[in-house]
Structure formats: structure tokens, C-alpha cells
Amino acid sequence: MDRRAQAPAPPPPACTQCARLNAAQRAADARGDHSRGVDYRVLLRRHQDEAHGGER
Numbered sequence: 443m444d445r446r447a448q449a450p451a452p453p454p455p456a457c458t459q460c461a462r463l464n465a466a467q468r469a470a471d472a473r474g475d476h477s478r479g480v481d482y483r484v485l486l487r488r489h490q491d492e493a494h495g496g497e498r
């Protein structure tokens with residue numbers, strides 16, 4: 443996509459934890475398991491807060 447490989451704090455789609463939680467949340471939503479989906483959403487937010495500095 444972009445050739446700017448030096449962005450200091452980009453939104454990390456390459457973060458395995460983000461990808462994992464995103465996939466899990468999507469899968470739960472796709473199943474209609476919305477309480478699980480919310481769970482994963484919370485986990486994702488918490489992870490991003492701790493691992494990526496909150497805003498992103």
C-alpha cells in the first residue's frame with residue numbers, strides 16, 4: 443500500500459493480537475453470539491489501550 447515504512451505509530455493491522463481478537467469477534471458476531479462479540483470487543487479495546495497507547 444504505502445511506501446512510508448517509517449510512520450511512528452501507525453494503526454497496526456499486523457498486530458497478531460489485534461487480528462486474533464478481531465477475527466474472534468467477527469466469528470462470534472457471525473454466529474449470532476453477540477455477548478461473546480462484546481467480550482472480544484472489550485478485550486480488543488483493552489489490548490489496544492495497553493499495547494498501542496489507547497488512542498489507536
Ligand SMILES: [Zn+2]
Nearest residue numbers: 457459460493
Ligand atoms: Zn494490537
